[in-house]
Amino acid sequence: MALTTAPDPTRRDTGSVRPDATRRGTGRIRHGEGLAGYVFLSPWLIGLMGVTALPMLLSLYLSFTNYDILTPFSEVEWVGLANYERMFTSDPSWWHSVRVTLSFALIAVPLKLAAALGVALLLNRAWRGVGLFRGLFYLPSLLGGSVALAIVWVNMFNREGAFNSFLAVFGIQGRPWVNDPDWALETLMVLAIWQFGAPMVIFLAGLKQVPTELYEAASVDGAGRFRQFVNVTLPMLSPVIFFNLVLETINGFQGFTAAFVLSNGTGGPVDSTLMYTLNLYIAGFTDLEMGYASAMAWVFLVAIAVITAVFFGTGRFWVHYSDGEDR
Amino acid sequence: MVASTVARPVAARPQRPRSRSWLRLVVLLAIVAVVLYPLIWMIGTSFKSPQEIVNNIGLLPERFTPGNYTDGWRNFDVSFGRFFLNSAMVSLLTVIGNAVSCLLAAYAFARLRFRLRGVWFAVMIGTLLLPGHVLIVPQYILFRSLGLVGGDWPYLPLLIPQFLATEAFFVFLMVQFIRGIPRELDEAARIDGANAFGIFRHVILPLSRPALVTTAIFSFIWTWNDFFRQLVFLSSLSDYTVPVALTLFIDSTSQSAVGPMFAMSVLSLLPVFLFFVAFQRLLVEGINTSGIKG
Numbered sequence: 001m002a003l004t005t006a007p008d009p010t011r012r013d014t015g016s017v018r019p020d021a022t023r024r025g026t027g028r029i030r031h032g033e034g035l036a037g038y039v040f041l042s043p044w045l046i047g048l049m050g051v052t053a054l055p056m057l058l059s060l061y062l063s064f065t066n067y068d069i070l071t072p073f074s075e076v077e078w079v080g081l082a083n084y085e086r087m088f089t090s091d092p093s094w095w096h097s098v099r100v101t102l103s104f105a106l107i108a109v110p111l112k113l114a115a116a117l118g119v120a121l122l123l124n125r126a127w128r129g130v131g132l133f134r135g136l137f138y139l140p141s142l143l144g145g146s147v148a149l150a151i152v153w154v155n156m157f158n159r160e161g162a163f164n165s166f167l168a169v170f171g172i173q174g175r176p177w178v179n180d181p182d183w184a185l186e187t188l189m190v191l192a193i194w195q196f197g198a199p200m201v202i203f204l205a206g207l208k209q210v211p212t213e214l215y216e217a218a219s220v221d222g223a224g225r226f227r228q229f230v231n232v233t234l235p236m237l238s239p240v241i242f243f244n245l246v247l248e249t250i251n252g253f254q255g256f257t258a259a260f261v262l263s264n265g266t267g268g269p270v271d272s273t274l275m276y277t278l279n280l281y282i283a284g285f286t287d288l289e290m291g292y293a294s295a296m297a298w299v300f301l302v303a304i305a306v307i308t309a310v311f312f313g314t315g316r317f318w319v320h321y322s323d324g325e326d327r
Numbered sequence: 328m329v330a331s332t333v334a335r336p337v338a339a340r341p342q343r344p345r346s347r348s349w350l351r352l353v354v355l356l357a358i359v360a361v362v363l364y365p366l367i368w369m370i371g372t373s374f375k376s377p378q379e380i381v382n383n384i385g386l387l388p389e390r391f392t393p394g395n396y397t398d399g400w401r402n403f404d405v406s407f408g409r410f411f412l413n414s415a416m417v418s419l420l421t422v423i424g425n426a427v428s429c430l431l432a433a434y435a436f437a438r439l440r441f442r443l444r445g446v447w448f449a450v451m452i453g454t455l456l457l458p459g460h461v462l463i464v465p466q467y468i469l470f471r472s473l474g475l476v477g478g479d480w481p482y483l484p485l486l487i488p489q490f491l492a493t494e495a496f497f498v499f500l501m502v503q504f505i506r507g508i509p510r511e512l513d514e515a516a517r518i519d520g521a522n523a524f525g526i527f528r529h530v531i532l533p534l535s536r537p538a539l540v541t542t543a544i545f546s547f548i549w550t551w552n553d554f555f556r557q558l559v560f561l562s563s564l565s566d567y568t569v570p571v572a573l574t575l576f577i578d579s580t581s582q583s584a585v586g587p588m589f590a591m592s593v594l595s596l597l598p599v600f601l602f603f604v605a606f607q608r609l610l611v612e613g614i615n616t617s618g619i620k621g
Contacts, residue, residue: 033439033523034440034441036439036524037439040432040439040527041435041441041447043492044428044429044432044492044493045447047491047493048451048454050491051466052457052462055462055465055466056461058465058468058469062464062468069471073472119355122351122358127348133355133359134611135603135611136359136362137359137362138610138611139362139363140362142548142599142610143599144552146551146570146596147569147574147592148591148593148596149592149596151577151592152592155585156365162365162368194362197362201611201614202614204615250458253458254460256460256554257570260574261574264577264578265574277460281463281555281559284464290464290468293464294464297460297461297462297464298461300458300460301457301458301461304458305456308456
């Protein structure tokens with residue numbers, strides 16, 4: 001209801017009622033407004049300095065130390081690049097967690113987006129009941145990273161779980177999926193794919209923006225359903241696909257709760273679910289190697305920044321903006 | 328993908344064959360079954376007796392036994408009621424903190440002119456992409472050295488950031504929203520003698536209700552579901568929130584704990600589910616327009 005007037009990121013600054021009044025004084029700060037601006041901004045500024053910037057600097061410093069939280073700050077030892085060296089050269093579990101996280105993101109994210117797009121296409125017509133389906137499909141996303149959902153998942157895919165009894169109906173011998181190093185991560189992927197609802201809703205919004213004339217024109221040109229999908233739907237939807245891809249990839253890298261619950265905080269069985277963030281948690285809060293964990297956090301941050309930059313760099317080759325402003 | 332999605336110009340085409348729309352309905356119902364099965368199975372299992380949990384793997388119990396709920400409620404030294412109270416308090420205070428602090432910052436960004444505004448705005452957008460896992464170690468050290476971790480009121484490390492507008496997403500959402508409020512209203516108020524504070528109080532605040540409601544709902548759900556920060560900052564049993572308490576069941580891997588564990592899991596999802604039922608349209612439209620994820 002209320003949200004019909006909600007902000008639309010794609011539309012800012014366009015049709016808004018903004019006469020010259022806004023540009024008054026071109027950049028000159030109205031009397032008293034500069035102060036008021038900082039008064040209103042002060043909570044955010046304090047937060048930025050105290051809870052974000054200072055911790056980040058602290059973390060950067062600690063990543064060059066052997067800080068373990070038990071020894072006082074005054075006795076912290078500067079170890080130079082030792083933490084980073086250890087990470088890259090002599091910590092197989094770190095490399096392993098990188099591989100686990102990458103394979104999770106590379107497999108689960110595309111499948112999740114494909115499921116989201118497929119279902120969105122099925123729902124993309126006005127008929128009674130479409131709202132109900134949309135809501136039901138969105139529900140798992142909403143319950144999201146909750147512990148309860150992870151608990152259910154683990155129990156559904158253990159030896160006596162519902163999934164195996166489902167397989168038994170077809171005479172298939174199941175296995176203890178969550179306790180099998182070859183399959184534990186896959187069950188987490190299925191959990192992620194199951195939560196396709198949030199990107200689906202965004203796809204639905206994008207599909208509504210595609211002008212029907214394009215389909216009419218394509219069909220006049222003799223294009224069948226498949227060609228219409230490839231030549232009209234996909235290009236027109238590319239900004240939304242891009243948006244979902246960036247968001248879901250970053251989310252995928254940060255998966256923690258389900259991996260923690262499945263392995264009871266160990267990353268097992270046999271490190272098969274040792275997601276990067278779980279490895280970081282273990283280093284910092286189980287092994288109390290805060291210096292090493294800080295180094296891991298910084299590598300993570302740089303990796304996310306690089307991946308985002310790569311997305312935006314390659315995006316201009318395939319993301320198509322209909323207003324001609326290809327960036 | 329089978330059935331026809333692209334074809335929206337219904338009028339322009341001959342009516343599609345009935346079989347097609349039947350096919351799509353069947354496919355959709357199959358997906359509904361897959362999506363809902365785990366949830367229904369969870370609720371069903373929570374009402375099964377211990378023997379039935381082992382023997383009957385079906386969706387629903389043969390005999391409904393509410394015992395798991397009473398057992399789960401008192402399974403630990405501290406009653407689950409306490410965990411729910413803790414979670415409710417943290418979530419509600421987070422809602423208040425986010426709504427207030429993010430709206431203040433958003434008003435400044437959207438309406439006021441001050442030195443370095445562009446720079447601060449860019450920084451705010453930059454923090455949007457900052458993963459919480461990167462900050463957790465130094466924040467823990469910082470709050471610990473201030474004596475706030477496990478202190479007299481152990482929720483301060485969870486709440487302080489929320490009162491300082493660190494949830495950049497909500498700031499961004501509200502900036503976009505405020506930009507949609509006509510500037511003429513500001514000007515009219517200004518002519519009536521209002522200053523920046525007056526305009527905030529009498530124009531922006533009342534008109535921002537939809538954005539505040541969206542922020543409140545998602546803020547509540549995210550905090551209620553959050554596990555990572557609560558796991559890190561809460562260390563004594565009586566301070567635990569629901570998600571952290573639920574993991575206690577996993578430690579006790581005995582078969583008899585499965586029923587109570589499921590019962591408490593169902594209860595833990597109940598507030599979010601009720602929000603879902605009450606605000607379904609708003610939630611779905613909320614992610615449409617703002618890209619908020621679940």
